[in-house]
Structure formats: C-alpha cells, structure tokens
Amino acid sequence: MAKATDAPSFLSVGEVAERSGVPVSALHFYEAKGLIGAHRSSGNQRRYSRDVLRRIAILRTAQSLGFSLSEIAGLLKPIPPGRQPTAADVRAMVAGWRAALQARIDGLTELRDKLDGCIGCGCLSHDDCPLRNPADRLAASGRGAVLLGQQPPGP
C-alpha cells in the first residue's frame, strides 16, 4: 500500500496518482511528453516533489477546458518542471488561459445566437440560415461550403 507518512517531502508515483486522481499510466505518459518531471530514487523509482500536484492540477484543468497536451505544453513552458511556480507565473499563465477561454465562449455564443434564429424560422431551407450550405447554389465555383468558418479538424 501507499505509505501515509505525515508530510513526505517526496511522493511516489502511486501517491501522486492517488492524490491527483490521475492514473499511474497517465503520469508516465505525461512524463514521456515532458509535461511533468521527477527525479529517481536509488532504485530508479520516480520521486516527485510536491509541486507536481499543482502542475498536474493545472494540466488537467487546461485539458478539461479543451486544450490539447501540446497546447498545454506551451502554456506550461514558463514554469519548467520541478520549479515552484511564482504568483507572477501563475497570473501570467492564467491570464493567457482566460483569453483563450473567452475566445471560445465568444465563438459558441455567436453560434448559439445564430441557432436562435433557426429555431424561430425552421430555416434550413432559407438563404440566411447559418446552417444553410452556401455552395449549393454556386454549383460551379471553386470551393464548396465553408460551414461557419469552422471546419472540423484537418489531417
């Protein structure tokens, strides 16, 4: 079982898993991706400093906001693994997230408002419907519908 010392200076991978709610396999994975770090015991086992918990919390939070791990790597770059984030670090980082979040909210809100129009008009057959396929009447133009300027992910 995981040892339950009062305040261990370093945490084993199992302890981190337990406290963060993140599976060991994912911790290994994050480490392989360079998102978190740990030093090793004499017997080659991972030993985490306490602030990895914060880092993981940040990581998972950003992830739940829809950021990909590579985006998160960027977000976390100013806070190198193993370094205790300063208040300024966090402020800067979180401000960046806020901006990204706001952009996302704005996009969704705009879309929602367009949909409100649809609800009133049953408009998929109308010309001004945001869900309408603009290219369907162009038939011979270069490129087809660019739906709402938000095509799903490419290659």
Add this chain to the structure above:
Amino acid sequence: MAKATDAPSFLSVGEVAERSGVPVSALHFYEAKGLIGAHRSSGNQRRYSRDVLRRIAILRTAQSLGFSLSEIAGLLKPIPPGRQPTAADVRAMVAGWRAALQARIDGLTELRDKLDGCIGCGCLSHDDCPLRNPADRLAASGRGAVLLGQQPPGP
C-alpha cells in the same frame, strides 16, 4: 470531371464533395458510420439525393460545435437518411443543440470567472483556488482530486 448539369436530381460523390467541401474519403466514412446514405447507380456508384447536402451541413456544423460523430448520430436520428427534414424536425434538433451549447458556455463561463479570481490572487497556493488540488490535504481519503468536476475523457 464532375458533370455540371443545371439541376441534376442526383449527385455523384464528387459533386457532393465539391459542394459540401467534404472530401470524398470522408463521405465514404460517414456512410460507413450510417450518418449519410445514398443509393447506387447501375454500375454501383453512389447517387445522392439533394438533401444529403443539408444533412452534411448539419453534421459538420454539429461537429464544429464539438459534438462527436456518435453524438451527432443521436442528434440526426430523428431525421432518417434520405428523408427530407421538416421544419419541425429542424426546430427540435436545433433546440437540442442550443441546450447543449448553452451548457457548454455556462461551464466555460463559470470557469473563466473562477480564473478571474486567480488572476487577482496568484492563488495556486491558496485554499480557495479553483486550481488547487483538494485531495492534497486529504491524503488518506478515498479518491483523489476531482478537478472542477470535469475530468478529461476516460477509457
């Protein structure tokens, strides 16, 4: 080259691709997933009725809103492939989307407001920070941090 008749009653896969902006390979894929349908020519080539364009527009729009294809399959279920969606169909469907969208916006907004608190306080070290790891002080409780009630995707 794709034929460019004035108003063909049926569309080839290439025409649908061109008009919808969706690659042929993706159309095949959507068909394999049961999301769209087509009948076949005497020579076994796909022939789409016009309303497939609308269906695809709906599909891609929902996708851009962050719905997965299996969620979209649910959203489209009331409109069987090949059937012309009625205004009522569309209204009901879009109303459902709106609700899902609103939920997403609400979640993000709430999160953003929490982050605003963080920006002021540099609070990752504070007890009331939404980014704080609640389990870190529980150390012996059942399950670890459930970050903001929004854990990233499971298995």
Add this chain to the structure above:
DNA sequence: CCTTGACCTCAATTTAAGTTGAGGTTTTAT
C-alpha cells in the same frame, strides 16, 4: 528472509475521425 505489492521499461492495443494507396471498374468526353 522472503513474500507481496508497488515500480520499472517497452511494446502493443484502443478510439476517433479520417486519409492514403493498391488494384480494378464505370462514366464521360472526344
């Protein structure tokens, strides 16, 4: 001491949403 549970690495598998390519057939334009 010595067993058992926690760890280790590395490779393979999973799911989603497609894309790419091989090898062969159908349509269409000349």
Add this chain to the structure above:
DNA sequence: ATAAAACCTCAACTTAAATTGAGGTCAAGG
C-alpha cells in the same frame, strides 16, 4: 470507340491520448 477522369472496395496508416500487458526489479512488513 477509346482514353481520361471518376468511381469502387478494402486494407493499412495517421495522430492524440492514453491503457494494457509482459517480463523483470524494488521495498516494506511479518
């Protein structure tokens, strides 16, 4: 009639984010 452009199927590959398993090592308690 024929050649080029589209189309067909099927299988394999891609990326992200992990999980699962095999085979072996470490550490803590009885």
